[in-house]
Structure formats: structure tokens, C-alpha cells
Amino acid sequence: NAGVMQNPRHLVRRRGQEARLRCSPMKGHSHVYWYRQLPEEGLKFMVYLQKENIIDESGMPKERFSAEFPKEGPSILRIQQVVRGDSAAYFCASSPGQTNEAFFGQGTRLTVV
Amino acid sequence: AQKITQTQPGMFVQEKEAVTLDCTYDTSDPSYGLFWYKQPSSGEMIFLIYQGSYDQQNATEGRYSLNFQKARKSANLVISASQLGDSAMYFCAMREVNTGTASKLTFGTGTRLQVTL
Numbered sequence: 519n520a521g522v523m524q525n526p527r528h529l530v531r532r533r534g535q536e537a538r539l540r541c542s543p544m545k546g547h548s549h550v551y552w553y554r555q556l557p558e559e560g561l562k563f564m565v566y567l568q569k570e571n572i573i574d575e576s577g578m579p580k581e582r583f584s585a586e587f588p589k590e591g592p593s594i595l596r597i598q599q600v601v602r603g604d605s606a607a608y609f610c611a612s613s614p615g616q617t618n619e620a621f622f623g624q625g626t627r628l629t630v631v
Numbered sequence: 632a633q634k635i636t637q638t639q640p641g642m643f644v645q646e647k648e649a650v651t652l653d654c655t656y657d658t659s660d661p662s663y664g665l666f667w668y669k670q671p672s673s674g675e676m677i678f679l680i681y682q683g684s685y686d687q688q689n690a691t692e693g694r695y696s697l698n699f700q701k702a703r704k705s706a707n708l709v710i711s712a713s714q715l716g717d718s719a720m721y722f723c724a725m726r727e728v729n730t731g732t733a734s735k736l737t738f739g740t741g742t743r744l745q746v747t748l
Contacts, residue, residue: 551735560635560722560738561676574735609676620736622668622676 522547522612522623523592530629531600539595539626543612550593551620552585555607567593600630634658635725637739644713645747651698652708652742654723662728665706666736667697670720679721682706713746720744 523542531537543550548569553561554577566574567587578585582600587593597604607627611620636655644650656665667679682690682697690697698707710717720743724736 553736553738560740561724561736563735563737566735607674619666619678619681621678624673624675627674 522610522621524608524610524623524626526626527624528627528629530631532631533601534599537597537600537604537628537630539597539608539610539628540592541595541610541612541623542592543610544614544621547612547614547621549613549616549620550587551611551613552593552595553609553611555609555625557606561609564595597628600628602630604628605630634737635723635739637723637742639742640740641743641745643745643747644710646715647712649709649711650713650744652710652721652723652744654706654708654739656704656706656723656725658704658725658727660727664726664728665697665699666724666726667695667706667708668722668724669717670722670741672719676722680708710744715746715748718744718746 522544525540529537550567552564554564555561564577565585569587570589582598584596607625609625610623613620634657638653663684665682669677669679680690680692680695680697682699689699694711696709698709720741722741723739726736
């Protein structure tokens with residue numbers, strides 16, 4: 519049973535470009551969480567999704583950021599018109615239910631140049 | 632208000648010694664869970680140990696144990712017989728069940744542990 523798979527592991531984008539981060543949850547997991555880790559800080563919750571639904575997006579910036587978890591395929595975190603302050607590690611976690619332990623992927627390290 | 636506090640930015644411990652990493656938390660929710668994660672230099676988040684607020688006994692997982700003092704709202708991680716491979720960042724996190732998003736975790740700022748020979 520493969521773990522949570524995130525790709526790419528490293529992503530470099532120029533200011534103004536779009537970044538797409540993908541997360542494939544563990545088999546049988548229908549709940550996905552995205553977190554952001556700025557340098558030298560802890561992880562901060564961004565969004566919680568179930569298949570085809572956004573349940574809690576209280577941690578998402580109001581502009582430029584969006585997330586989806588379609589019926590088929592991975593969850594996508596999309597950042598439009600990236601700025602240097604978006605440089606961070608973005609982690610995805612998945613769980614089989616709302617109250618179960620969430621397992622983390624290895625993260626995507628986004629660098630905006 | 633910060634809900635998870637880790638007051639030790641960095642800690643050193645000698646190999647084979649035990650070390651305690653501090654974590655205090657704040658919540659008004661009677662039902663919550665406390666987690667510890669390890670983040671080595673490679674960057675992944677590795678789950679170590681979990682303590683539920685209603686658990687009667689302190690959680691243990693191999694060389695890891697959680698010193699849970701509910702009245703003091705502390706959940707310190709104890710690593711026994713430290714190994715060089717324990718050198719990493721350690722994060723304490725809390726899950727509050729009544730937020731409506733039961734698996735949303737709030738993380739502390741972390742403690743960097745360095746194990747020396």
C-alpha cells in the first residue's frame with residue numbers, strides 16, 4: 519500500500535507563473551488536507567477536502583490559491599501568479615475518515631525566483 | 632492566540648542519553664488529540680506518537696513516550712537512548728475534535744534536536 523504521493527518534489531517557478539501541486543492519497547483514503555510550511559516554521563493548515571467537496575478552506579489565502587479533489591485523480595493545489603512569499607514546502611496528508619490519523623506525503627518544495 | 636507552544640528552539644543530547652522535548656497546549660475543547668512528528672533534514676513528516684485527551688495511560692511507541700499532564704496542559708515527548716539518527720526537527724501538534732474539521736492539526740514551531748557523540 520503506497521503512501522501519500524506528492525509530485526513534484528521540487529518545483530521552481532518565476533514570479534507571475536502558475537504552480538500546480540499534486541497529491542495522490544493513500545488507497546482507500548477519501549479525505550485530503552493541505553498544509554504549508556514556511557522556512558523555519560511549523561506547518562499551517564490550508565484546506566481540507568473530500569472527494570469533489572471543499573470542507574474547510576479557512577487557512578487558504580483569499581486570492582490566487584485554489585484546491586480541488588476530483589472524483590477521479592489526485593488532489594491539486596493551484597497557485598496563480600506566484601510571488602516570492604509563496605516559496606515554502608507544501609504538504610498533503612490523507613485519512614480514511616474525518617477523525618482518523620492523517621498520513622503525510624513527502625512534500626513539494628516550491629521556490630519562486 | 633497560539634495553541635501549541637514549544638519553548639525550546641534547539642536541544643542537544645548525547646548519544647544513548649534520554650531527552651525531553653516540551654510541548655504545552657491550549658484548548659477549551661474537552662476532546663482533542665496530541666501528536667508528535669519528526670522532520671529530518673530530508674523534509675518528510677514522520678508520525679511518532681499520539682495521545683488522546685481521554686486516554687488514561689501515557690502513550691508509548693518504542694523509544695518514544697509521551698508525558699501527558701492534562702491539568703498542566705502539557706504533552707512532552709521523551710526519547711530514550713538517543714541515537715544519531717534522532718537528530719531532526721520535532722513538532723508537537725493538536726487536533727481539536729469540535730472545530731468541525733476533526734483532522735485539522737495545529738502545529739507548534741518545532742524543536743531542533745541534535746544528538747552528539
